[in-house]
Amino acid sequence: MTDLEAVTRWVEGYVRAWHTNDPDDIGELFAEDAAYYPAPYREPWRGRDTIVRQWLGRVDASGEAAFTWFPITVGPDLSILQGTTTYPSVVYSNLWLIRLDTVGQCREFTEWWMRQTGDSG
Incomplete structure (x- = not known):
């Protein structure tokens, strides 16, 4: 499997987990000792159980958001993607840093999200 295939998967x-909010779907994404940074420079959620619990504490309604993305760089240690999250009343630009292990689970994830205002300046 190429790095891009692993990142895409x-x-x-x-x-899928975002839409189902199923604890098993969420847990499958992350290594047991993973770190999830819900925003840069914040303390991460550490460990799969904590990640699942924190995720479920701030869920979106199923199907509420649409997400599109493309890779900026994909490598064996770090992949970066740019995305757009579209809700019915707001759109966010996303930047994700993803570090996968050899079995395709994330060992470190950092997300940036910025609300799009439509302003050019």
């Missing part, structure tokens, strides 16, 4: 799993 992981992102598809993330989007």
